[in-house]
Amino acid sequence: MTSELLRRRRLVEKIYHKQDDTRGPGKWPLLGSKLEMMTWGKTTAVSAMNEAAHRYGDVVGLFTGDVPIILVSGLEAIKEVSSRDDFSGRPISIVQTDIDKGSHGLIMAQGEKWKEQRRFTLRNLKDLGFGKRSLEGIAHEEIEEVFEEIEKLSGGHKTGWKTPVLVQDILGAAGINVLWHIIAGKRYSHNDPYLKNLMDNVKKLLKVSEIDGGVVATFPLLCKWFPFLTKLGEALKLRDTLHEFIQEEIRKHRESLDPENPRDFIDIYITEVDQQKENKLSTFEDKQLVFLCVDLFMAGSDTTFNTLTFAILYMILYPEKQQKVQEELDRVVGKDRLPSLEDRPNLPYVEATLSEILRQSSVAPLSVPHATLYGEKDAELQGYFIPKNSALLLNLYKVHHDPKIWGDPQNFRPERFLDENGKFVKHEALIPFGLGD
Structure with missing residues (x-):
């Protein structure tokens, strides 16, 4: 050998x-x-x-x-x-x-x-x-x-x-x-x-x-x-x-x-x-x-319920992030209707926040x-x-x-999923439910 x-x-x-x-x-x-x-x-x-x-x-x-x-x-x-x-x-x-x-x-x-x-x-x-x-x-x-x-x-x-x-x-x-x-x-x-x-x-x-x-x-x-x-x-x-x-x-x-x-x-x-x-x-x-x-x-x-619960929890814990989410929703969706999937491309901060919730909670x-x-x-x-x-x-x-x-994974920071122009950016390391399971 x-x-x-x-x-x-x-x-x-x-x-x-x-x-x-x-x-x-x-x-x-x-x-x-x-x-x-x-x-x-x-x-x-x-x-x-x-x-x-x-x-x-x-x-x-x-x-x-x-x-x-x-x-x-x-x-x-x-x-x-x-x-x-x-x-x-x-x-x-x-x-x-x-x-x-x-x-x-x-x-x-x-x-x-x-x-x-x-x-x-x-x-x-x-x-x-x-x-x-x-x-x-x-x-x-x-x-x-x-x-x-x-x-x-x-x-x-x-x-x-x-x-x-x-x-x-x-x-x-x-x-x-x-x-x-x-x-x-x-x-x-x-x-x-x-x-x-x-x-x-x-x-x-x-x-x-x-x-x-x-x-x-x-x-x-x-x-x-x-x-x-x-x-x-x-x-x-x-x-x-x-x-x-x-x-x-x-x-x-x-x-x-x-x-x-x-x-x-x-x-x-x-x-x-x-x-x-x-x-x-x-x-x-x-x-x-x-x-x-x-x-x-x-x-x-299990996963849907836990994700929604964590979303509410993080918005309570980080009111400044909640305010940014609310401001974007008010600007794009308004207060007279519920959000639609058509709004998604125009809600980068909302999507970044959801991504950060999935990352940090890891349900x-x-x-x-x-x-x-x-x-x-x-x-x-x-x-x-x-x-x-x-x-x-x-x-x-x-x-x-x-x-x-992630650099500072202990911090709740939705901005990590945004580029310098404020557009949402996917991250290959965000795998909340695995890959190809």
Whole structure:
């Protein structure tokens, strides 16, 4: 073996073979890397992962129990993982193998199934108006109801809005209704008790779900033999409420389906299922539709709600920025109508502020976990060995708070997204929901 090949082999192996012990915290029986990470004094998983990136670099080897996890924090490394087909897989857990009998939906599907389902979903959501002006009426309707709720709960302008309002009780339903209009062709009143119960279950499900897979990923046998010692049972019960909700919608849609005149995404998907019924290789089935809708429901309720909440928070914390936003809106839109997508090119400070909110809040601190495709072979990333059964976590928060990229990431400064002429400028390091996930 030549000296160059030997050097490269050592470089590839060192992340886990520990020839260079600077690439990650040590591994302890059962606890993996958590024991050492606990000594760092970090109170959340995200802060501990950021500390690991600070100590060890852009590609760090961690262990959750015996399960290897690769924490990827640098922008270039994240771009590479996101663009490579061999990293487009998803970690496989006991939930997929023993409970779901496969990977379904969009978040955890992989390979050709993921490509086909993602392509079909994006194409049809766009055709139905997602991200287009045709949805403005629905969005405006939801905004008006939010204003009415705030007016009612706060006591209104006649009392000086003296009663504090918990915005999280209002904003979640507004975001879901816009998405649900496309998926199922309907909306719910913000006071609908069924919708409120559903939203509460979504919040609870997100709380019991752990970034690194938790006990489910670390000790799968514990989940199988002693499920009462884990949160898996609670998570599955909460998920079942969403499944039942979607299944009931699918049943109602089937009863009134007109394949020639689809009303919404569920109609379009059901029609595709029926058309491909004889195709044994088809990935279209009612079960897949249920999981797909739940993924959209979860993602839409969580990220939209949190982004809106942070937007309100930052405007309260930085009134001088709020004033600039208001002045631009008054100048371009006026006070007699709601903003339109047509106004967007003329609202550079508003867009810069929204970009800064997405950067500093980082509502999705880590992307959806990646893995080597189907977990069938090892891989290499920037000179490091990536075991075939490991999960790759892309640290978006670290990119958004990297002083080498942003200079003063701790400051809330929308102006960083404006050029010398005051025009909005996109930044390649703003990746609030990942790249190509």
